Amino acid sequence: MTIEVTLGQEPEAVRALREKLVAEGVPAALAAGDPGLWGPEARAEAATRLGWLNLPLTSRELLPEITKLVEMARAEGLDHIVLAGMGGSSLAPEVICATEDVPLTVLDTTDPGQVRRALNDRLDRTLVVVASKSGGTIETDSHRRIYEKAFRDAGIDPADRIVVVTDPGSPLEQTAIDSGYQVVLADPNVGGRYSALSAFGLVPSALAGADVGRLLDDAAAVVRRLAENDGNPGLDLGVLLGAEALAGRDKLVLRDSMTDINGLPDWIEQLIAESTGKSGKGILPVVGAEAAEADDQFLVHIGPDGGTSVDGPLGAQFLVWEYATAIAGRVLGIDPFNQPNVAESKENTTRILQEAGDGPLPTGTPFLTDGPVEIYGDVPGDPKNLADVLTALLRAIPERGYLAIMAYLDREAAFDAARVGDASFEELTEAWAAADPATLRALLDYRTDHAVTFGWGPRFLHSTGQFHKGGPQSGVFLQITGAVTEDVEVPGKPYTLGRLQLAQALGDFGALASRGRPAVRLHLTDRVAGVKHLLSVAEEL
Template sequence: MAVSVTFNEDRLAEQAAETVRALVADGVHERLAAGDAALWGEEARAEAAVRLGWLTLPLTSRELLPEIGILVERARAQGLDHVVLAGMGGSSLAPEVICTTADVPLTVLDTTDPAQVRRALADRLERTIVVVASKSGGTVETDSHRRIYEQAFRDAGIDPAERIVVVTDPGSPLEQAAIEAGYPVILADPNVGGRYSALSAFGLVPSALAGADVLKLLDDAAAVQPLLAQAEGNPGLELGAALGAAALAGRDKLVLEDSMSEINGLPDWIEQLVAESTGKSGKGILPVVGADPNDSDDELVAGIDSDGSVTVAGPLGAQFLVWEYATAVAGRVLGIDPFNQPNVTESKENTNRLLAAGELPVGAPALVDGPVEVYGEGLEDAKDLSEVFTRLLQDIPDDDGYLAVMAYLDREAAFDVPVAEDASFEAMTDAWSAADPATLRGLLAVRTDRPVTFGWGPRFLHSTGQYHKGGPQNGVFLQITGAVEADLEVPGKPYTLGRLQMAQALGDQGALTGRARPTVRLHLTDRAAGVARLLAAAREV
């Protein structure tokens, strides 16, 4: 089954058709299928020339299957049924969608929160296999996870070479370190950027180890691939034209809806792909995940097998390829390079400087409301946390603004809340929701007609973080950090995970405030009580 793109709105259909005609007149469909790096302008040519390998992954990735099959057989023979993926951004989001959709268990570590990492370490270490995935080979979060697991395996009398698999690009420092340590290494296509790597080794290796059918994934993608060279009946061209044309017309908030889809979590992957690819040079398309539409003039609702202004239907492997193609086309329409990420490094560099400088400059709170410290300019006269929220919502530009909530916390902590053994599913979900920082997004969203997004830090830094800093100057930002009760050393490094996590938050805050983008940080001195206070204060707005 291939992917279908259906327009449920006449205006959008007309805009998309007009844009498709212009693209076809320029031969974009043929040029992109042929890997023409000049499609995005002379400045983007060098980057694009080494970033178009994703176009052929449905065929070329099949070469990896025998090697992956050997890894899977070895893991099964050793009884290793707890698969942990240490990866960030493009190295983690696609496998998470693949495995959730296939209903196979995968523990994803894309965090620097000590409690979340400790939870993974405590889970069946004797039956754990770890996939360490990093394109550059120098991702600080992934390097930290590798070091921590190496130490944990050694402490348990387990040879790390029997439990760690590495996925990276040829020639990366991680490849060399893995060879020296005796770890199996599967090399990815170096001509594929991280967010376009769903059908590469980064998507396939952890998913196959977890039990997903990766051959079907490639088959479904291969079925749609021939359509992407056509002028007519080309779902990628139609979708990309719609995204680009709508954004140019002011509809640059992409609300992703998947309530009817059998694919689980695809909007989270699309969020990174679209935001990081388009959010630069003061332009961009902002994906909005897990939210109801506000029916505002700047929204475009895209349904994954669901109703929307445009509906995109089809199996997961084909969806991956079509959305990648569409994002590249939207970049052409918007006049940006969809393959670079010029502002992602800034927060990384800020983090490194802070880690090297000694004591972290957390500053003094402008306000303390119970277990919540409030940091931000001009808030000294705020009477409580509810007023802080009110001011943040008022600061959002009326016509095109948005609020981004960014939580540097343990995204699984809510599930630790005790519930009665005989509790109904509704009672359990209510208890979890009442302890989940992500609930804040919905509480604030109903109090504004502007989009409210939510991201877990530092996961979002490899995703929407590019849009936050490189996109339009219309965002308001709310950070949430928390006190660390039981920190975790990073072997061989002069910092702990907790220190790294706080440095990442402060580093990104510096990048945002340096661009005069309104930013408030809430620090929870007691995490559980702090989350409860956040949610209560939001209800008081």
């Protein structure tokens, strides 16, 4: 099966831009890995970040090693695969496994409840993939330490249960060697968000049961077309993304249509937001919206739907969206391979933890409390309750702006709260939605024509977090944190997961507030009651 990009009614600006890029020789130059396509300042970075173009071929060299890992896991009866990774190390495997309907537990969180749930699930049959390109990701390092202790406490040698995926020469590689862990080295010339077809995407997916050979086959089938001037799906899509952004339509609404692929918009969100959201420019993907409602939005369907759509197998989708993002970066005049603002929140988190020592974190004083919800920050007007706060935030969204909801909570807790015995699937789904903080996105989206996004913290810090701080300064930010009743220690570190999670929220809140945009933090003193109250208030706006 091939991949096709359908542009619907193609505007003249799109045709003109495509002709310009073709005249400049861009399609062939990108396919050949020319690092000069994004200007002299980006050349050095691009020279070490274009390996993704060759992954459909080069990643095949990993297949024998991966096959041995899979055979080992099956022989040992290890059927609970846990992936500890963030951003590019977690989003692609999550999509691959959801699409192939094979179980994979993804830990891209510092929420104690979510980590504890994974720890309590079949530890005797668990294999953990610790994946980090840099080898120093604080969340992944914490997961590794926690699982090492859990295995030892259960009388299990961690060396029999941990597989490491990292870049050559990273601190994590040395830690793995010292600990006797099996190590799979990834291509160092591939950035994290372009790593879907590298070891980061393939190793955990194959261990979970996905056919990664077919994934590479589907990607390889489109490689030749990416060097062509006509019938080039990556060029067509990239030109569309760039032309729409230049025309002021910089909110990309992604909608799943009739396709076997599950969850691809979440992966695209990270790829595009982190690649383009810098220098005051960027394209903001919006996941979950039904349609493009305002004139700064445009809609792309994943699957064979009407209008503008991208239809094809998952491996080809990965490669085409990566190519298109690189094209859009050239059109916008930015480096699509760096992430200059991601470190800001990380540095704030480190500083907050160090300055607080053993004392309380600097949460400040709520200016308002509404039931189980404490409200912090700066809200326009004189709000009297939570409804006033939400209304004020919606009104504060500027023209061509957006509202970002960021929840530092357990993204699986709704499944626990929504258990209703022998209920039907429809009843279960309704109960789950009523307990899920992500439902807030749809409730607030219904009340504004502006784009509304939702991200789970801290995972969004590795994706849309770059756009929030480096992209157009037109965002309004609603952060949600929650009380921790049962924490998880991080062995060898002076903080718990709950303390780290709150420090990450406070660190990012400071980075957002410093930009002068409205930012509010809602702290749920009781998580279950707080989510219920928040959703009920939003529903009545």
